Amino acid sequence: MTGPLDIVILGLSLSSSWGNGHATTYRALIGGLHAEGHRVLFLERDVPWYAAHRDLPDPGFCQLVHYSDIDEMIENHADRIKAADAVIIGSYVPSGVSVIDRIAALKPRRLCFYDIDTPVTLAKLDRGDEEYLARRQLATFDACFSFSGGEVLARLERRYGARKAIALYCSVDASRYQATGEPFRWDFGYLGTYSSDRQPTLERLLVEPARQLPHLSFVVAGPQYPGDIDWPANVERIEHLPPADHPSFYSRQRFTLNVTRSDMIAAGWSPSVRLFEAAACGTPIISDDWRGLEELFADGQAIIIAKGSDHVIDALTKISPEGRRALASAARATVLERHTGEVRARELAAALRELPEDGVNDSRPQPQSISA
Template sequence: MTRSLDIVFLGLSLSSSWGNGHATTYRALIQGLRQDGHRVLFLERDVPWYASQRDLASPDFCELGYYSDIDAVLQLHRDRLRLADAVIVGSYVPDGVALVDKLSTLEPKTLCFYDIDTPVTLAKLDRGDEEYLALRQVPRFDAYLSFSGGEVLALLERRYGARKAAALYCSVDELRYANTGEPHSWDLGYLGTYSPDRQPTLERLLLGPARQLPSMRFVVAGPQYPAEIDWPANIERIEHLAPADHASFYSRQRFTLNVTRRDMIAAGWSPSVRLFEAAACGTPVISDFWRGLDELFPNGEAAIIAQGPADVMAVLTGLDDTSRTAIATAARRRVLGGHTGAARAGELARIISELPASRAYERISA
């Protein structure tokens, strides 16, 4: 175990899981850090859409602070930010470019970026979209912690100038995500916020099979789906599902669907937090294909890769319970063996502890 660390996160949200997968990712990671004796402060922008949907306003595993003004929050926590072993800025933080610039002037010991959206971030940078990170800022970070692994890490260093790129996949809290033993309510389900580039896959792999299998039951949970979507009668819609209800939701499905955004498919090696959550609950996963999936969850052994609706329907109508259970068990074993918050916390602590001595002066001049 590494020495006890003091870490400050400035992330999208810890308090609210509404419309984002960041909250549960941070929660599992930070709980793992707390279990290992590390100290954590999490700072998030106080915005109305999260303020009205907070499902963890007062965590017991870290300090949580809200801010409305960047200058004010940096002044309030000035000493902590300068003396912490690591300051970690997350992706999609509002006014992230200004935040990183101003943080750099405080000369923190170690400044890192945790990209929970790496393929999306790089695609945005390639087209000059610097919504929350500027291309010029990438070399400033002592470590670029990436939601995506594989060849993306070399690309971050070679093309984008990252000093050190390291994979830090999403993870799951194994104490909260386990099978509840409830009877099945649905044959196939999906949990995810609406995304235009995921919707065609959802149409092919869930809505299509639902129309062809009217006697089976389906469910889609998540906000922001357009009113004009034509949902078949055998699909139940749930607008928002709090993390406390995720384990029950997954446990009540015979199978769950994993759908991947276009940029993440192109990058490969980008497992979503929902994939780990479902597997931890012992629910077999049907997924679209991306490079790296077969190594994390081998096809037919720990997951089922579907190329089209026919594959999904064949599984729903033809896979026996013994095979279904075997796939679910293998996937859960893999998650508990290396994709828990505790495992990820250990990886993060090692990355921070192995970084070179502070190069704050280089960040200021960059």
């Protein structure tokens, strides 16, 4: 298979970044696919919470269609799904198990899964939670593209029965995410939706330093934080920050914080899109620790890996402006070389071209009963 690809993607959301990290991931990837000459149809379930917060209602880099139910989606797009070079279904798609079964029944030429939540997905499957993916369905896909790499890929194939597991990390649109040149407003900040498993780390790595450094300014941006959190007076809160405002937000921080969900820490090799966005904007990053992070950014050279609040306080008070700029420059160079939407699009297209083209295979390998 040569030439431009015709790809259909069914994902959680492309139009709204409210309360999810999927939209920015899809935007960078599909923007990269568009730049590489490929054609994409994105099918998104029309749900009220995203409809009320659409910050990209009409993307110029793909066709975006909202559907109200599965029957309508199949009726209107079955021909395109069957003719496409590849169909990719994402994690957390509403009624995902039914969507996967209905799409598989159409026997597309290549059927793939893109898990932007791989560690969360595997933890859910281990609990018998099949909210958006049934364990039996992993062997249905010609390939499972995974937000997580490293050891997770072997687990997907050996324990869960995936035919082919391929790392497809998130990425950043480097044409949108770059330094704005604005003066600093905050010494340290964080961008992320509230998550109960991330909150203790946020408390340790940002809130506690804010209490100990009352002369510095801090910020936390993101929705769904409970009203009873005791934020120090020098921590500014921003309820929601649309992607268009992310570069300005990062550019106005001397340092920014990356916090990882517990399932992703346990799995390792699961970089957040926020890492790549901040680095592309030239903002030095302080991050919690997890396996695989130093394979992406060298500790002390392109990132500061903090074990506790003392490490954060040291970084905020002892790293010189020259040291801060050196950290930022090294991280940005890494992202521009390895983690842009165009790079990821080329990786995806190459992987799709290597897959067989004979439709969904009914000969499904059974998951092996072995430990991870």
